[in-house]
Amino acid sequence: MxxxxxxxxxxxxxxxxxxxxxxxxxxxxxxxxxxxxxxxxxxxxxxxxxxxxxxxxxxxxxxxxxxxxxxxxxxxxxxxxxxxxxxxxxxxxxxxxxxxxxxxxxxxxxxxxxxxxxxxxxxxxxxxxxxxxxxxxxxxTTAAVGGLLLGLAGITRSVGLPLLILTAAYLLIRRYGWRPLLALLVAGAIPLGAYATWMKVEKDKFGLTQADGNFLWSRTMSFADCGVIKPPERLAVLCPDMPVEQRPYPPHWLWESFSPLPKVPGTANRNQLAGEFARQAILAQLGEYLAAVATDLTQLLRWExxxxxxxxxxxxxxxxxxxxxxxxxxxxxxxxxxxxxxxxxxxxxxxxxxxxxxxxxxxxxxxxxxxxxxxxxxxxxxxxxxxxxxxxxxxxxxxxxxxxxxxxxxxxxxxxxxxxxxxxxxxxxxxxxxxxxxxxxxxxx
Structure with a gap:
């Protein structure tokens, strides 16, 4: 056999x-x-x-x-x-x-x-x-079906969205021609565009989620120091009020009662302000941001x-x-x-x-x-x-x-x-x- x-x-x-x-x-x-x-x-x-x-x-x-x-x-x-x-x-x-x-x-x-x-x-x-x-x-044909599946992956988990771009880059670099590349991008855009349109109709935002800024903000809670960042008053409400060494892991800042994030009114407003704060924090403390990422990546060295x-x-x-x-x-x-x-x-x-x-x-x-x-x-x-x-x-x-x-x-x-x-x-x-x-x-x- x-x-x-x-x-x-x-x-x-x-x-x-x-x-x-x-x-x-x-x-x-x-x-x-x-x-x-x-x-x-x-x-x-x-x-x-x-x-x-x-x-x-x-x-x-x-x-x-x-x-x-x-x-x-x-x-x-x-x-x-x-x-x-x-x-x-x-x-x-x-x-x-x-x-x-x-x-x-x-x-x-x-x-x-x-x-x-x-x-x-x-x-x-x-x-x-x-x-x-x-x-x-x-x-x-295979590029179109692959693009459609990657588009569906993007509306299943948003981390799938970059994979459509990576695949398009692969076809471009390998010079497979314009027809497979176009088929991939058009087919991938169909579920993504349809979903984003649905989001626009239901929640008045053209996109896949209303929380990308929230998640990035939670990442900065590993290191953010508002004394260094010096955010404007409208963003200062998102400053953490506990020392870095006492702060819990980033996801906890999305939901727990100690977090200032849920207290910011309006889903879209909260996401926008959180994203602005996160970008300012990363630019002001780039070394600390990269150190936090590196610390997380060391988890990949755990045997268990x-x-x-x-x-x-x-x-x-x-x-x-x-x-x-x-x-x-x-x-x-x-x-x-x-x-x-x-x-x-x-x-x-x-x-x-x-x-x-x-x-x-x-x-x-x-x-x-x-x-x-x-x-x-x-x-x-x-x-x-x-x-x-x-x-x-x-x-x-x-x-x-x-x-x-x-x-x-x-x-x-x-x-x-x-x-x-x-x-x-x-x-x-x-x-x-x-x-x-x-x-x-x-x-x-």
């Missing part, structure tokens, strides 16, 4: 996802993002795009969170098959391609995100499939993603957590019944035990990324640079724009191992040589 190695790798991975479905029905809820996505009233999100909410609305008539998570698990498995198929097309042997997709199949965090009511699993699939399509063969005693929403629960009264109706309306995550033993315990070791430690993941980029440059496997640079952007950008979170690194995993496989592969399609259809237009005769 030509794909025996992949089949062997897939079977236990299917078993892990079955443990999630059996052990934690109907889904794992992330407090409070999941409830915002599940809300019956569809409106553009203030702090995050609502692309995932649109998908949940399509599935709402089934009244089944289990259906949502099962579909996400199937998408995760299909993604591994897609990456495997591309690596085989580029000449890797079956065992090599299967080995490179094992992190996609077995990483505990990917399994966790697939079982959560969160946008991340869908975002990961949209981004990776888009890049797989474009690397597979650059034509106006989360310590045993560390409190985090990313650990599989040991007992059912009742849903608070303020949001219980939202979840139960979608499920048409009880929606709290149940913990069913022994399946839940088996998956919790696996979570303690079933992942690629971040130092090894970063080594794989650096190796993929270096090998792509040295061996002139230019197509490896597209997923590699996209992965780098996903890993590095959150500490600059908001803060490090272990969840924000996970979307890079499929792209890193795709880039590594492409950098190690022998050539282009299965023959190992470029065909005329795979050449950039400017190189054809």
């Amino acid at each position: 030509a794909h025996r190695a992949l089949v062997i790798a897939m079977l236990p991975a299917i078993g892990l996802r079955l443990l999630a479905v059996l052990g934690f029905p109907p889904a794992i809820l992330f407090y409070g993002d999941s409830f915002a996505f599940l809300a019956e009233e569809l409106t553009p999100g203030t702090s995050r795009p609502s692309g995932y909410s649109l998908l949940l609305a399509v599935l709402r008539p089934a009244h089944s969170l289990t259906l949502v998570t099962v579909l996400q698990h199937l998408l995760g498995l299909a993604l591994a098959v897609a990456v495997y198929a591309l690596l085989r097309r580029r000449g890797l042997p079956g065992w090599g391609a299967a080995l490179l997709v094992t992190p996609l199949l077995y990483d505990e965090f990917l399994v966790l995100l697939e079982h959560m009511i969160m946008a991340d699993a869908v975002f990961i699939v949209l981004v990776t499939v888009a890049i797989v399509l474009i690397v597979w063969r650059v034509t106006p 993603r989360t310590a045993v005693e560390e409190k985090t929403p990313y650990k599989l629960p040991v007992a059912e957590r009742p849903i608070s009264e303020s949001v219980r109706g939202v979840a139960e309306s979608y499920e048409a019944g009880p929606a709290a995550t149940r913990v069913v033993e022994p399946f839940a315990g088996w998956l919790r035990a696996y979570q303690r070791f079933g992942y690629v430690p971040y130092p090894l993941l970063m080594l794989a990324l650096v190796g993929a980029l270096a090998a792509g440059l040295v061996r002139r496997r230019w197509e490896a640079l597209l997923p590699g640079v996209a992965a780098l952007a996903l890993v590095v950008s959150p500490p600059f724009l908001a803060a490090y979170d272990v969840r924000y690194v996970i979307p890079a995993i499929p792209l890193i191992f795709l880039a590594l496989g492409l950098a190690l592969a022998g050539g282009s399609p299965a023959s190992g040589k470029r065909t005329p259809a795979d050449e950039p237009e400017s190189l054809r005769v």
Whole structure:
């Protein structure tokens, strides 16, 4: 059997996802993002795009969170098959391609995100499939479909927006011609433009969120000193009133009662003032800003993603957590019944035990990324640079724009191992040589 190695790798991975479905029905809820996505009233999100909410609305008539998570698990498995198929097309042997997709199949965090009511699993699939399509063969059709998927990724998580620009730059630098580039940009602009128009109609702002300034402001709370910044009076209300060494991690400044941000009236006004304050703080204290970013990035050197005693929403629960009264109706309306995550033993315990070791430690993941980029440059496997640079952007950008979170690194995993496989592969399609259809237009005769 030509794909025996992949089949062997897939079977236990299917078993892990079955443990999630059996052990934690109907889904794992992330407090409070999941409830915002599940809300019956569809409106553009203030702090995050609502692309995932649109998908949940399509599935709402089934009244089944289990259906949502099962579909996400199937998408995760299909993604591994897609990456495997591309690596085989580029000449890797079956065992090599299967080995490179094992992190996609077995990483505990990917399994966790697939079982959560969160946008991340869908975002990961949209981004990776888009890049797989474009690397597979650059034509106006594949570029258009890839652009559409990247546009959808942008309205699912706003961090996906730069990936459309990176992909356009790749097509431009590699001189694939104007038709694929135009197809990519036009198709990508369709969902982005439609969503921004919806935002304009509903909230009188043409954009994807109303919180980009808020998040950047929260980043500056790691170092901001108003004695140095000297903000004007209208921005001084956003100055922190506690010493730097006592300040909590940036995300807490978005919601907690000690933060001055929620006290600023008006969503749009708050976002605008926060953005202005953040830009002034960064310019006035550039060294401190870069130091805060560097400190966050050192988290990528941790071998353990989360310590045993560390409190985090990313650990599989040991007992059912009742849903608070303020949001219980939202979840139960979608499920048409009880929606709290149940913990069913022994399946839940088996998956919790696996979570303690079933992942690629971040130092090894970063080594794989650096190796993929270096090998792509040295061996002139230019197509490896597209997923590699996209992965780098996903890993590095959150500490600059908001803060490090272990969840924000996970979307890079499929792209890193795709880039590594492409950098190690022998050539282009299965023959190992470029065909005329795979050449950039400017190189054809």
